[in-house]
């Protein structure tokens with residue numbers, strides 16, 4: 001586990017650090033400032049950052065929705081700075097997200113991930129997400145996605 005890591009809500013002053021991590025992680029598919037600002041507005045209390053001793057080293061963004069009285073959530077994105085990977089940063093973000101979702105009474109957390117993104121799929125499987133089905137040509141580059149789901153009960 002990353003030493004002295006704290007998980008807290010995103011603040012506007014974190015934006016540049018998040019954009020650096022985003023670009024290093026997703027290159028041409030990276031979300032831009034406007035999209036993050038939009039998500040902050042819509043899903044702010046589940047837009048979390050991981051802060052190490054010196055800098056922000058990762059983020060996780062989740063949005064909830066309510067339909068017919070049942071609250072569900074979608075994990076929109078997660079990324080960890082390349083130099084901070086495999087130190088438990090994404091795990092700390094996921095633990096905090098799951099805790100916050102349970103506290104709100106959300107029933108289910110879903111996500112989509114490129115079928116070729118082995119590291120992310122391994123991470124989600126470790127957290128009990130199950131591959132439900134393939135979404136063909138889901139991404140702009142024509143790659144397929146896995147729809148993955150985890151119950152929160």
Ligand SMILES: CC(C)(COP(=O)(O)OP(=O)(O)OC[C@H]1O[C@@H](n2cnc3c(N)ncnc32)[C@H](O)[C@@H]1OP(=O)(O)O)[C@@H](O)C(=O)NCCC(=O)NCCS
Pocket residue numbers: 025026077078079080081084085086087088089090091092112113114117118119120122123124126
């Ligand atoms: C996927 C990602 C968020 C994982 O972040 P991380 O902080 O390195 O993950 P953790 O250290 O918390 O790893 C937790 C578990 O995930 C799995 N995992 C993470 N990275 C892995 C890798 N490179 N290879 C295999 N398994 C991996 C392992 O099971 C690991 O547990 P272990 O270290 O005890 O074996 C990170 O690799 C990343 O930012 N990738 C680029 C962005 C991305 O693809 N995001 C997902 C988009 S859907």
